[in-house]
Amino acid sequence: MSKEGAGVDLDKSLGYLLKEASTALRVAMEEVLRPLGMTVTHYSCLELLAQRPGMSNSELARGAFVTRQSMNVLLQALERDGYVARPAEAAVGKVLPAQLTPRGRQSLEEASAAVRAVEVRMLAGMTENEQESAFRALRSMIHSLRGPA
Amino acid sequence: MSKEGAGVDLDKSLGYLLKEASTALRVAMEEVLRPLGMTVTHYSCLELLAQRPGMSNSELARGAFVTRQSMNVLLQALERDGYVARPAEAAVGKVLPAQLTPRGRQSLEEASAAVRAVEVRMLAGMTENEQESAFRALRSMIHSLRGPA
DNA sequence: CACCGTATGTCAGACTTCTGACATGAGCAA
DNA sequence: TTGCTCATGTCAGAAGTCTGACATACGGTG
Numbered sequence: 001m002s003k004e005g006a007g008v009d010l011d012k013s014l015g016y017l018l019k020e021a022s023t024a025l026r027v028a029m030e031e032v033l034r035p036l037g038m039t040v041t042h043y044s045c046l047e048l049l050a051q052r053p054g055m056s057n058s059e060l061a062r063g064a065f066v067t068r069q070s071m072n073v074l075l076q077a078l079e080r081d082g083y084v085a086r087p088a089e090a091a092v093g094k095v096l097p098a099q100l101t102p103r104g105r106q107s108l109e110e111a112s113a114a115v116r117a118v119e120v121r122m123l124a125g126m127t128e129n130e131q132e133s134a135f136r137a138l139r140s141m142i143h144s145l146r147g148p149a
Numbered sequence: 150m151s152k153e154g155a156g157v158d159l160d161k162s163l164g165y166l167l168k169e170a171s172t173a174l175r176v177a178m179e180e181v182l183r184p185l186g187m188t189v190t191h192y193s194c195l196e197l198l199a200q201r202p203g204m205s206n207s208e209l210a211r212g213a214f215v216t217r218q219s220m221n222v223l224l225q226a227l228e229r230d231g232y233v234a235r236p237a238e239a240a241v242g243k244v245l246p247a248q249l250t251p252r253g254r255q256s257l258e259e260a261s262a263a264v265r266a267v268e269v270r271m272l273a274g275m276t277e278n279e280q281e282s283a284f285r286a287l288r289s290m291i292h293s294l295r296g297p298a
Numbered sequence: 299c300a301c302c303g304t305a306t307g308t309c310a311g312a313c314t315t316c317t318g319a320c321a322t323g324a325g326c327a328a
Numbered sequence: 329t330t331g332c333t334c335a336t337g338t339c340a341g342a343a344g345t346c347t348g349a350c351a352t353a354c355g356g357t358g
Contacts, residue, residue, distance in 0.1 A: 009200070010196070010197070010200060010212075013268065014268065014271070014272065014280060014283060014284060014287070015174055015264075015267075015268045015271065017284060017287045017288065017291075018167075018170060018171055018174055018287060019171060019174070019175075019214060020214065020287075020291055021167060021171075021287045021290050021291050021294075022167055022168055022170075022171035023214040024290070024291045024294040024295055025164055025167055025168070025290070025294060026168075027294075028294045039343095039344085041344085041345095047159070048159070051158070051159060056306075056307090057306080057307065057308095058305075058306060058307080063159075065168060065169065065172040066344095066345070066346090067345070067346060067347085068306075068307075068308095069307095069308080069309090069345080069346070069347085069348095070344075070345050070346070072307070072308065072309095073344080073345085074344090076308095090306095090307090090353090092353090092354090093305090093306075093352090093353055093354060094305085094306045094307055094351095094352060094353055094354090095305095095306065095307085095353095096306095096307075115164075118164075118294070119162065119163070119164045121293055121294065121297065122163070122164065122290045122293050122294050123163065123290070123293070124293045125289055125292075125293055126286065126289055126290075130282070130285075130286055130289075131163060131286075133279070133282050133283075133286070134163060134282075134283060134286035134287075135163060135166060136279075137275065137279055137280075137282070137283035137286070138163070138166045138167065138169070138170045138283075139166065140274055140275055140279075141170050141173070141174070141271045141272070141275075141283075142166075142169055142170050142173045143274075144270055144271050144272070144273045144274055145170075145173040145174060145176075145177045145267070145270065145271050146173055148270065188314090190314085190315090205336075205337090206336080206337065206338095207335075207336060207337080215314095215315070215316090216315070216316060216317085217336075217337075217338095218315080218316070218317085218337095218338080218339090219314075219315050219316070221337070221338065221339095222314080222315080223314090225338095239323090239336095239337090241323090241324085242322090242323055242324060242335090242336075243322060243323060243324090243335085243336050243337055243338095244323095244335090244336065244337085245336095245337075299358105300357100300358085301356100301357080301358075302355100302356090302357085302358095303354105303355090303356085303357105304353100304354085304355085304356100305352100305353085305354080305355105306351105306352080306353075306354095307350105307351095307352085307353105308349100308350085308351090308352105309348105309349085309350085310347105310348090310349085310350105311346105311347090311348085311349105312345105312346080312347080312348100313344105313345085313346070313347090314343105314344085314345075314346085315342105315343085315344075315345090316341105316342080316343070316344085317340105317341090317342075317343090318339105318340090318341085318342095319338100319339085319340085319341105320337105320338085320339085320340105321336105321337095321338090322335105322336080322337085322338105323334105323335085323336080323337105324333105324334085324335080324336095325332100325333085325334085325335100326331100326332085326333085326334100327330100327331085327332080327333100328329105328330085328331080328332095
């Protein structure tokens with residue numbers, strides 16, 4: 001186990017650290033969601049629908065950071081299992097607004113509590129100011145990355 | 150396109166923002182790596198090997214945040230294509246130390262420059278102090294998430 | 299009106315990554 | 329020594345996600 005190499009500049013890369021943090025968060029979420037029989041994307045979809053009922057498949061995909069094809073697969077499963085309901089036909093255009101069923105809402109409740117606990121744990125040891133500046137830093141990175149293609 | 154809903158607290162969640170930033174970074178990296186015929190994991194593996202020659206499959210997996218099974222699949226492809234070399238048998242134990250071939254080193258050079266440019270773009274508009282505090286914040290989050298299982 | 303660009307929902311196939319499992323080898327303790 | 333624990337490399341199958349493609353529908357401009 002060669003633990004010590006050169007002064008690997010990966011240790012100084014904010015990009016690498018960002019991926020590391022994101023992975024740690026995903027792993028922690030998977031840990032608490034697995035006992036509930038839920039994946040992270042699964043949960044994300046339900047959470048988005050709880051906060052904005054009527055979102056379309058494509059909107060959900062953007063909100064969960066996956067392609068609309070992936071979200072479609074998930075939505076069909078969630079619909080089949082009774083967590084989500086969509087009209088059979090679009091009232092206007094092709095957009096099918098999705099909604100949580102009572103079962104979906106109930107399932108989300110446990111998951112949401114578990115995920116909130118993870119986020120609280122993640123922020124433990126950070127002051128309000130530190131959280132605020134981290135928030136602004138992440139916003140800035142996102143903006144810069146998306147800007148000049 | 151209902152863009153305005155309730156005051157979605159996802160907009161205030163550092164966890165959500167973390168995932169958003171990480172996704173933006175991954176997308177930006179994929180954009181510049183695709184013309185080079187490389188994926189992010191592909192690049193990560195080569196970069197790790199450049200900085201710490203002789204890393205094992207399992208070590209590389211941890212460094213690239215994937216399972217050792219996934220890294221093994223990638224490593225076999227990289228070996229087949231001549232980017233990486235591993236001894237046929239372990240000198241001691243089962244660990245097979247991997248190394249970049251000249252071709253791997255050359256391929257990495259272009260990729261590394263492209264990725265560095267992305268990171269520079271990401272940090273544009275942030276002062277040295279802001280970067281430093283973002284660094285500490287991410288480190289803190291990682292530590293807190295991994296600590297109390 | 300017709301046209302074109304954009305966005306959506308969906309299907310199909312391929313790729314990547316994961317989980318589960320097994321055998322091997324190092325390290326340590328009894 | 330024997331036994332136990334942990335880590336590693338690897339194979340096989342399952343699950344998730346992606347790219348590519350198509351038909352459809354809206355919104356603007358000619």
